[in-house]
Amino acid sequence: MLTKDTDAAVPALLMNILDRIVAQKRREVARLPERRLTADDLRARMQARAEPRDFLAALRHPCAGDIALIAEVKKASPSAGVIRSDFDPVRIAREYEAAGASCLSVLTDEMFFQGSLDFLRQIRAAVKLPLLRKDFIIEARQILEAIEWGADAILLIAAILDDARLQHFQDLARAAGLAVLVEVHDEAEWDRARAAGADLIGVNNRNLKTFQVDLATTERLVARAAQVSPPATPPPLLVAESGIHTRADVVRLKQAGAQAILVGESLMRETDLRAKAMELLGTQ
Numbered sequence: 001m002l003t004k005d006t007d008a009a010v011p012a013l014l015m016n017i018l019d020r021i022v023a024q025k026r027r028e029v030a031r032l033p034e035r036r037l038t039a040d041d042l043r044a045r046m047q048a049r050a051e052p053r054d055f056l057a058a059l060r061h062p063c064a065g066d067i068a069l070i071a072e073v074k075k076a077s078p079s080a081g082v083i084r085s086d087f088d089p090v091r092i093a094r095e096y097e098a099a100g101a102s103c104l105s106v107l108t109d110e111m112f113f114q115g116s117l118d119f120l121r122q123i124r125a126a127v128k129l130p131l132l133r134k135d136f137i138i139e140a141r142q143i144l145e146a147i148e149w150g151a152d153a154i155l156l157i158a159a160i161l162d163d164a165r166l167q168h169f170q171d172l173a174r175a176a177g178l179a180v181l182v183e184v185h186d187e188a189e190w191d192r193a194r195a196a197g198a199d200l201i202g203v204n205n206r207n208l209k210t211f212q213v214d215l216a217t218t219e220r221l222v223a224r225a226a227q228v229s230p231p232a233t234p235p236p237l238l239v240a241e242s243g244i245h246t247r248a249d250v251v252r253l254k255q256a257g258a259q260a261i262l263v264g265e266s267l268m269r270e271t272d273l274r275a276k277a278m279e280l281l282g283t284q
Contacts, residue, residue, distance in 0.1 A: 017078050021136050022160050024111050029139045037140045042176030045147045053130035055103055055153040055179035056200060059237055059260045064100025065281030067254050071096035072105040072264030076114040079211040084268045093123040099277035105132040105262055117149040124150035143173050153179035158189040167196045190221050199236050206242035213243035222257040250280050
C-alpha cells in the first residue's frame with residue numbers, strides 16, 4: 001500500500017507513484033540549508049573522507065560469478081509495502097558481502113521506502129563494498145548528503161530530470177569522485193543518458209508510472225543501442241534493474257548485454273539472503 005502523502009492540495013488519485021515521490025522530495029529539499037554548491041566543494045568533501053571505494057571498477061571486476069551483483073538493502077516499497085519486517089541493514093549488508101556481491105544499493109528515502117541516510121553510515125562502517133545512494137535526486141544538495149553519509153555512487157533517474165539537470169548533476173558528482181548510475185526506462189531516456197555522457201546506465205525493467213515489470217525492456221533497449229550508437233563511442237556499463245528473481249533471469253539479461261544486475265525485493269524476501277544471492281550469481 002502506498003504511504004499517504006500529506007499534500008492535500010493534489011488529490012492522490014490524480015498522481016501516479018512517481019509524481020507523489022517527487023512532490024515529497026521537493027518538500028524535503030526545501031527544508032535543507034540553502035547553499036550554492038560547486039564541483040570543488042563536493043570534491044573537497046570527498047577528499048576529506050577516508051578509504052575511497054571505486055564503484056565502477058567493482059562492477060567491471062565482479063567479486064563472484066560471471067556478472068556483478070549490486071545487492072539492495074531495502075525494507076519497503078510503495079508497491080509492495082513492507083518487504084522485510086526483520087530488517088537489520090548491517091546484518092543484511094554483511095550477508096551480501098559474504099555471498100559475493102560487488103556493490104550495495106542502499107535505499108535512503110524515508111516516506112515511501114522506509115530507508116534512511118544513516119543506513120549508509122552504518123553499512124559503510126561494517127563492510128568494504130562500494131555503496132550506491134538509492135534515492136530520488138532532484139537537487140545538488142542531495143549529492144552533498146550522499147557524500148557526507150558515505151555513498152560512493154548516486155542514482156540519477158532520467159524520468160524525473162530534464163536534460164540540463166541530468167547533465168549538471170552528473171558532472172558535479174563525477175567531478176567530486178562519485179560514480180553515477182543513470183536510470184532509464186525507454187528509448188528516449190536511453191538517448192538522453194548517452195547524450196549526457198553516461199558511462200553507467202541502469203535499465204529499469206519496472207515502469208515507474210505503473211510499477212509493471214518486463215525483462216524484455218533491457219533486451220529492447222540494448223538491441224536499439226547497438227543500432228544507433230556511434231562505432232567510436234565507448235559503450236556504457238549496463239546494469240539491469242527490477243524483476244530479477246531466478247538464475248534464468250540473470251542468464252537471460254547477461255545474454256542481452258547486461259554486465260551487472262541490481263536486485264532488491266527478490267533478495268529481501270528470502271530467509272537465507274546469502275544462498276539466494278549465490279544462486280543468482282551461479283556460485284551456489
